[in-house]
Every structure is written in C-alpha cells, then in structure tokens.
Amino acid sequence: MAELVPSLAEQEVVRFAADLIAIDTTNRGAGDCRERPAAEYAAARLAEAGLDPQLLEAAPGRANVVARWEGTGSAAGALLLHGHLDVVPASPEAWTVPPFAGEIRAGQLWGRGAVDMKGADAALLAVVRDWARAGRRPARDVVIAFTADEEDTAAHGAQWLVDKHPDLFEDCTEAVGESGGFTFHAGPGLRLYPIASAERGTAWLRLTARGTAGHGSKPNGDNAVSRLAGAVSRIAEYRWPVRLIPTVQAAIEAIGAAAGADSARCARLAAGDEAVALLDELGPAGALVAGTIRNSANPTMLRAGEKVNVIPGEAVGYIDGRVLAGHEAEFDATLDELTGPGVSVEYLHGSPALEAPLDAPLVAAMAAALRAEDPGGIPVPYCMSGGTDAKEFSRLGMSCYGFTPLVLPSGYDYFAMFHGVDERVPLPALHSAVRVLDRLLASLR
Numbered sequence: 001m002a003e004l005v006p007s008l009a010e011q012e013v014v015r016f017a018a019d020l021i022a023i024d025t026t027n028r029g030a031g032d033c034r035e036r037p038a039a040e041y042a043a044a045r046l047a048e049a050g051l052d053p054q055l056l057e058a059a060p061g062r063a064n065v066v067a068r069w070e071g072t073g074s075a076a077g078a079l080l081l082h083g084h085l086d087v088v089p090a091s092p093e094a095w096t097v098p099p100f101a102g103e104i105r106a107g108q109l110w111g112r113g114a115v116d117m118k119g120a121d122a123a124l125l126a127v128v129r130d131w132a133r134a135g136r137r138p139a140r141d142v143v144i145a146f147t148a149d150e151e152d153t154a155a156h157g158a159q160w161l162v163d164k165h166p167d168l169f170e171d172c173t174e175a176v177g178e179s180g181g182f183t184f185h186a187g188p189g190l191r192l193y194p195i196a197s198a199e200r201g202t203a204w205l206r207l208t209a210r211g212t213a214g215h216g217s218k219p220n221g222d223n224a225v226s227r228l229a230g231a232v233s234r235i236a237e238y239r240w241p242v243r244l245i246p247t248v249q250a251a252i253e254a255i256g257a258a259a260g261a262d263s264a265r266c267a268r269l270a271a272g273d274e275a276v277a278l279l280d281e282l283g284p285a286g287a288l289v290a291g292t293i294r295n296s297a298n299p300t301m302l303r304a305g306e307k308v309n310v311i312p313g314e315a316v317g318y319i320d321g322r323v324l325a326g327h328e329a330e331f332d333a334t335l336d337e338l339t340g341p342g343v344s345v346e347y348l349h350g351s352p353a354l355e356a357p358l359d360a361p362l363v364a365a366m367a368a369a370l371r372a373e374d375p376g377g378i379p380v381p382y383c384m385s386g387g388t389d390a391k392e393f394s395r396l397g398m399s400c401y402g403f404t405p406l407v408l409p410s411g412y413d414y415f416a417m418f419h420g421v422d423e424r425v426p427l428p429a430l431h432s433a434v435r436v437l438d439r440l441l442a443s444l445r
Contacts, residue, residue, distance in 0.1 A: 021111035026088070079142050084146070173398060295321070
C-alpha cells in the first residue's frame with residue numbers, strides 16, 4: 001500500500017536529516033572533530049519552536065545543545081531525550097554517492113549519519129516543532145540534548161555535560177537515546193522491535209610487552225613482539241563463558257515465544273551450552289542476542305618496531321573489550337590471566353555496563369507506540385552489544401533506554417548501516433519515526 005502524502009513534520013524530518021548529513025561532523029578521535037555547525041543548526045530549529053536552547057562548548061568547536069521543554073505539570077520526573085551530532089569517518093571513494101551530500105536516491109536518504117544518528121536527531125526536531133505549531137506540550141518536562149563526541153569517548157560531550165553541567169538534567173529520572181525500536185525481520189511475517197534496556201560496558205585496553213632490543217639476525221629469547229603476539233593470540237582465541245543478564249534472558253524468552261520456540265524451555269534457560277543451542281533454533285532472530293550472551297575482547301590494533309632487522313624493546317596492542325553488567329571482575333581477571341607475564345594491561349577508556357527496569361511504564365509506552373504503527377509487530381527486550389551516551393547519563397541516576405524507532409522494509413540491513421559504506425535510510429522509515437515519537441510523547445504521564 002502506498003504511503004499517504006507526508007505531513008509537514010514528515011517532510012521536515014527528511015529536510016532536517018539531509019541538512020545535518022551535509023554538515024560534516026566526522027569524529028576521527030583524539031579531539032579531531034567539530035560539531036559546532038551541526039549544534040548551531042539544531043539549536044536554531046529548537047529556538048524556532050519556542051525553546052531556549054543552550055549551546056555549550058567543551059572545547060573550541062566541540063559543541064553540545066541542551067534545552068528544556070516544559071511540560072503541563074505532571075508530578076513525574078523529567079525525561080531526557082538525547083542524540084549525538086558526530087559521525088564516524090567515511091571514505092568517499094568507497095561510496096556510491098558522496099557521503100556528506102545528503103542525497104535522496106530511489107526513495108532513500110543517503111549519507112553518513114542517516115541511521116547513526118542524524119536521522120533520529122531530525123525526527124526529534126521535527127516532532128518538537130510540530131507540537132509547537134499545534135500549541136501542544138508534553139505532560140512531563142522533557143530535556144533535549146544533542147551531544148558531541150559520542151563516537152569517541154564522550155569526553156567533549158555527554159561525559160563533560162554530566163561532570164560540568166549536571167544541573168541541566170535536574171529531576172531527569174529516565175533517558176531515551178539510541179538504539180532500539182527498529183524493525184527486525186526475523187522470518188516470513190515475523191517483525192520484532194527491540195527496545196534497549198541494557199548495554200554492555202566498554203573496556204578499551206592497551207597491552208604493552210617489553211623485552212630486550214637487539215639485531216634481528218640474533219637469537220632473542222626476550223622478544224617483546226613474540227610476547228605480545230602470544231597474548232593477543234590467546235585473547236582472540238578465548239571463548240568467554242555464557243552469562244545471561246536479566247535483560248538478555250527476557251529477550252531470549254520473548255524472541256523464542258515470538259519465533260515459536262518451546263516457551264517452557266526458554267523460561268528455564270540458564271547460562272551454559274543450552275543457551276547457545278537455543279540461539280540456533282531462533283534462526284535470524286538469534287542475531288539480536290548473540291552478541292550479548294557473554295563478555296568479549298577483540299584485538300584491534302598492533303604497533304611495534306621501526307625496521308625489519310631490529311628487534312624492538314617494546315610492542316603495543318589494543319583490545320576492544322565489552323563487559324556485561326555484573327561481570328566486570330571476571331573480565332579483568334580473565335584478561336590478566338590471558339596476557340601472561342611480561343605484558344601489562346592498561347585501561348584507555350572504560351564505561352559502565354547498564355541495565356534498566358523492563359517493567360517501567362516508559363517501556364510499556366514505547367511498546368504501545370510501536371504497536372500502533374505496526375499492529376503485527378512484536379516489541380522485545382534488547383541489550384546493546386556496544387555503548388552509547390546512556391553510560392554517562394546513567395551516572396546522574398537515570399534509567400536509560402534505547403529507542404530510535406524506524407519501521408523498515410524486509411531486506412533492509414539495519415545493522416550494516418552503522419559505520420558502513422553507503423549508509424542510507426528509507427524515507428518512509430523517517431516518516432514513521434516522527435509518528436512513533438509523537439505517540440510516545442503524547443502518552444507521557
């Protein structure tokens with residue numbers, strides 16, 4: 001069935017998303033990013049809607065936007081809605097279209113940030129403006145934050161806001177950010193909508209092996225490169241034990257029930273081989289939980305030596321570790337054992353694992369907003385394998401959820417769009433984001 005003529009808000013979400021994509025906010029790490037032009041754009045759209053946004057720079061060019069949208073007087077605490085303005089790098093030569101053109105082609109908006117996450121930012125802007133035109137306000141106060149530096153360490157974004165400007169989030173009890181609420185096609189007619197209530201923690205590590213420098217032609221039993229290679233190999237080959245946190249347990253049960261698996265067996269699941277076997281039975285839907293049933297540690301970078309005939313005295317490797325809530329001590333102890341003697345382990349960046357209540361009224365409201373858009377869709381719990389700015393906002397005591405809704409067609413590979421080549425989003429999906437967010441805000445009490 002053809003989509004109806006888009007409303008003004010649905011037209012605006014496409015325009016805002018294209019405009020934001022055209023503002024290159026590539027975050028290369030180590031402070032190399034400039035979000036201010038995008039922050040100014042978002043602030044201008046909020047100001048046009050009657051809000052009083054604050055532009056806050058953690059460093060020159062590293063700008064954040066925060067605005068409070070006053071509610072009509074609910075006794076409930078304020079709700080934080082947040083999204084980030086930076087994007088990961090994109091190599092133009094690998095793309096079908098220029099990654100920062102914001103081009104519409106074949107009914108889709110192309111460009112870096114279309115999914116992660118300027119499209120979601122645009123949807124929030126469009127909904128706020130649509131409510132302002134109609135003279136509507138949410139029942140609860142809503143704090144809106146567009147942040148810098150999410151694609152690196154958040155040191156110039158959410159972390160800085162929480163450390164330096166916690167008063168802006170006073171009385172916020174819950175937060176909603178990326179990523180969840182998207183259509184996951186798990187089989188013929190089976191459409192799941194994950195709602196994120198947990199995230200694995202981040203553990204970015206540097207391994208340093210030291211040895212005796214020398215000539216490459218001479219025997220050397222104290223070789224730093226060999227020592228590091230052994231540690232990296234052991235880490236890469238280690239199979240972490242299954243550890244099911246409550247959110248993942250609930251996700252497996254809900255997905256299993258939706259997929260027609262034995263519900264009694266799902267309910268009895270405990271950490272162990274049975275959980276792994278069940279993932280195979282879930283078919284494609286198993287991908288929603290496969291990355292969150294255990295801790296992980298993946299080698300990502302190596303650095304050693306300057307010349308082929310010189311044995312260096314030091315070799316360095318980097319590990320991207322992800323940790324489930326409640327299993328941090330196990331992660332650290334395992335890494336210490338796997339690296340072995342002569343290799344030190346240092347945290348470059350760490351952020352906590354999160355798990356918020358699944359039975360919260362906000363979760364029920366998100367599920368209801370999705371069902372109204374897609375009556376045949378099935379909302380399910382979800383734990384993110386990576387991390388978001390929620391880790392920082394949780395330090396202020398908020399329960400944090402991931403919900404950036406998109407009703408997506410079959411065959412569209414949502415996960416491939418994150419940090420991938422030819423990132424794009426269907427225009428009807430952006431329209432659906434506006435409608436779902438509108439319903440969610442209308443249901444706030």
